[in-house]
Each structure stands twice: as C-alpha cells, then as structure tokens.
Amino acid sequence: MTTAGKVIKCKAAVLWELNKPFSIEEVEVAPPKANEVRIKILATGICRSDDHVINGSLVQPLPIILGHEAAGIVESIGEGVTSVKPGDKVIPLFNPQCKKCKTCKHPTGNICMENDMTAATGTLKEGTTRFTCQGKSIHHFGGTSTFSEYTVVDEFAAVKIDSSAPLEKVCLIGCGFSTGYGSAVKVAKVTPGSTCVVFGLGGVGLSVIIGCKSAGASRIIGVDINKDKFAKAKELGATECINPLDYKKPIQDVLVEMTENGVDFSFEVIGRLDTMTAAFACCNNAYGVCVIVGVPPNGQNLSINPMLILTGRTLKGAIFGGFKSNNDVPKLVSDVLAKKFKLDPLITHVSSLDKINEGFDMLRAGKSIRTVMTM
Numbered sequence: 001m002t003t004a005g006k007v008i009k010c011k012a013a014v015l016w017e018l019n020k021p022f023s024i025e026e027v028e029v030a031p032p033k034a035n036e037v038r039i040k041i042l043a044t045g046i047c048r049s050d051d052h053v054i055n056g057s058l059v060q061p062l063p064i065i066l067g068h069e070a071a072g073i074v075e076s077i078g079e080g081v082t083s084v085k086p087g088d089k090v091i092p093l094f095n096p097q098c099k100k101c102k103t104c105k106h107p108t109g110n111i112c113m114e115n116d117m118t119a120a121t122g123t124l125k126e127g128t129t130r131f132t133c134q135g136k137s138i139h140h141f142g143g144t145s146t147f148s149e150y151t152v153v154d155e156f157a158a159v160k161i162d163s164s165a166p167l168e169k170v171c172l173i174g175c176g177f178s179t180g181y182g183s184a185v186k187v188a189k190v191t192p193g194s195t196c197v198v199f200g201l202g203g204v205g206l207s208v209i210i211g212c213k214s215a216g217a218s219r220i221i222g223v224d225i226n227k228d229k230f231a232k233a234k235e236l237g238a239t240e241c242i243n244p245l246d247y248k249k250p251i252q253d254v255l256v257e258m259t260e261n262g263v264d265f266s267f268e269v270i271g272r273l274d275t276m277t278a279a280f281a282c283c284n285n286a287y288g289v290c291v292i293v294g295v296p297p298n299g300q301n302l303s304i305n306p307m308l309i310l311t312g313r314t315l316k317g318a319i320f321g322g323f324k325s326n327n328d329v330p331k332l333v334s335d336v337l338a339k340k341f342k343l344d345p346l347i348t349h350v351s352s353l354d355k356i357n358e359g360f361d362m363l364r365a366g367k368s369i370r371t372v373m374t375m
C-alpha cells in the first residue's frame with residue numbers, strides 16, 4: 001500500500017521545552033509539497049549541536065524535532081522534484097546547496113542562502129512545517145529533523161548517494177565526519193609534515209584528526225579534559241594527547257613550548273570561548289592557522305588582542321568542513337565505499353530512537369563518541 005500523498009503517522013522524538021528530555025511521540029508527517037522530498041530515516045547520529053539546542057546555546061524555535069546527521073530512503077517526492085526519486089538512498093543536508101544563490105555560485109563559499117541555521121525559522125522554504133503532534137505544529141531543525149521515522153526536506157537539502165552505501169555508517173557524513181575531516185583538509189588545508197593541535201576529541205574532533213593524518217601532518221596533538229578519549233585519538237592518528245588539567249600553566253603556553261613557538265594548524269572542536277582563545281594563541285605567531293569548528297554559546301564574544309593577528313596568524317571557521325554539500329557528500333560516501341577512510345571507529349554505540357535520552361546522557365557524560373540510532 002503506497003503512502004505517497006498521504007499523511008504518515010510515525011514515531012519521533014519531540015523537544016517541547018529547553019533542558020528537558022525528549023518525548024517519544026506519535027507525529028503526523030504531511031506529504032511533501034512542491035519541491036520537497038519525504039524521507040524514511042533509517043539511521044541518525046547524535047551530535048553535540050543537537051545538545052546545544054536543548055541547553056539553549058543554539059537558539060531554535062520550539063517545539064522542535066532535532067537531528068541533522070542521518071541517512072534514509074526517499075518515500076515520496078513533491079511536484080517538480082527531479083534530483084531524487086522514491087527508493088533512492090539520500091543524506092539530508094542541514095547545510096544545503098541550492099546551486100542558485102550568491103554563495104552557492106561562489107567558488108568556495110558553502111553557507112547556502114537557503115540554509116535554516118543562521119536565522120532559523122524552523123520551517124521549510126515554503127514557510128510552514130510538515131510535522132503535527134497533539135494538534136500542534138512542530139518545527140523543523142536545520143531543514144532536516146532526522147529524529148523521526150519520516151521527515152520532509154526541501155529538494156535542495158537532500159542528496160542521492162550510492163545505492164550500496166551502508167546507511168548506519170554513512171549517516172555520519174551528514175555532519176560529524178564531514179565537518180571534522182573538511183575542517184582539516186579543506187578549511188585549514190593542512191600541509192605534509194606540519195604540526196596540528198585538536199582541542200576536543202569527540203566525534204568531530206576525531207574526524208579532524210583523521211583529516212590531519214590523511215593530509216600528511218607529522219605531529220598531531222590531541223587536547224581534552226577527558227583522558228578516556230586519548231586511546232581512540234591515538235588509534236586515529238594523534239601522536240600525543242594532553243590534558244589541560246595536568247598543567248598549572250595555561251594550555252596555550254604549554255603548547256607553544258612543546259612546539260617551538262606554536263603549531264602550524266589548531267582546531268577548536270568543543271564550542272567554548274576559553275578554548276577558542278587558547279587554540280588561537282597556540283598557533284605560530286607568523287603563519288599559524290586556527291580553525292573554529294565548535295559552535296559557541298549564543299550571543300557571546302571572543303576578546304582577542306589584535307597583536308596576535310598583526311604578526312601573521314589567521315583565524316577562520318567553517319560550517320560542515322567547508323564542503324559544498326550537494327557536490328561533496330556523494331563523493332565522501334564513495335570514498336568510504338572505496339575504503340579511503342573508516343567511519344566505524346567513530347561509532348561507539350548503536351541504539352534506537354526509543355533510547356534517545358540515554359544516548360544524549362552518554363554524550364554528556366563523555367562515554368560515547370557517536371551513538372547511531374537505527375530505525
């Protein structure tokens with residue numbers, strides 16, 4: 001029996017209020033309107049950015065269905081959709097690529113002007129939501145909302161991937177892996193023989209390490225206050241790991257001493273102002289490049305002495321590893337299939353949507369890297 005054109009009732013995790021657990025609810029998912037795609041989500045990862053919404057660091061309209069790191073199969077398409085068809089394997093794109101806006105036409109810019117992160121409306125482009133629960137309209141998150149068995153996205157926010165891709169693994173290409181890997185290879189442009197430091201050894205930080213290693217860095221220093229993260233970081237390419245709590249001096253001073261006047265490339269992959277300041281200060285004064293990857297707390301400012309910039313350091317940042325998502329996501333999936341890199345070490349737990357709150361508790365307790373919920 002086809003579901004196309006009909007409302008689908010399914011399970012979703014709804015966030016009704018900040019700092020509260022998700023409620024597993026039966027939601028109604030309306031059929032896709034013109035230029036929209038309804039997707040059956042088969043696997044979705046838990047990323048710290050979702051948690052930033054729960055704790056208010058990343059401001060979004062409530063109630064909302066979070067989740068932005070996923071893979072699924074197209075269930076039905078709205079009028080005018082040409083890039084995907086029912087049955088295609090797809091990855092939803094929280095940082096979409098419409099290919100028509102000024103940013104998409106720029107050779108490197110990747111914050112498509114159709115994105116719903118920078119000024120979140122919580123709706124699709126048409127201006128309304130496709131989710132209803134208990135008679136209330138529920139917002140979309142980043143145009144993806146993957147903590148639901150079915151979701152609807154704008155056509156520009158879904159991309160077809162290889163039909164043989166294992167969805168329970170490549171879902172990480174929807175955010176964590178691509179963000180970290182791209183931050184190293186595409187944003188920082190890590191060079192062979194260089195020294196890198198990565199602050200924060202979660203799923204995104206470890207993916208930065210994978211990128212630094214593949215770019216030929218000879219020294220990769222991991223920094224984390226949770227030493228349980230060190231073994232995996234070393235397995236993936238960190239040459240040494242340090243814990244700021246083991247030193248009396250500020251960690252940037254320790255790093256500058258360890259590396260003879262600072263590192264070539266530093267990455268902040270936590271989302272804190274103090275570690276952003278440290279990451280910037282520990283890169284070489286003449287040519288160091290610092291990349292901000294972590295999502296900072298809402299409405300706060302960094303205070304930086306301009307002298308740090310004047311001598312030649314570069315401070316930059318990127319969403320989604322600087323990748324143009326529609327172009328690059330299918331290639332990254334093919335790279336996984338070609339065994340260019342492995343996603344398995346990043347997946348520490350496989351779970352289900354019913355256990356979403358336990359999954360977030362594990363992330364907060366520092367006990368998981370990525371939990372992938374399969375449906």
Ligand code: CND
Pocket residue numbers: 046047048049050052175176179199200201202203204205223224225226229244269270271272275292293294295296318319320321363366368369
């Ligand atoms: P996760 O929580 O798994 O990792 C963060 C790591 O930082 C943990 O291992 C912590 O122990 C460590 N940590 C916390 N505080 C400190 C500290 N003071 N000093 C040193 N280490 C510390 O998070 P994740 O890997 O999922 O995400 C990391 C950040 O990246 C987070 O801010 C998330 O929102 C952001 C992000 C950005 C983008 C993007 O497009 N730029 C995409 N996804 C996630």
Ligand code: ZN
Pocket residue numbers: 047048049050068069175176
């Ligand atoms: Zn993310």
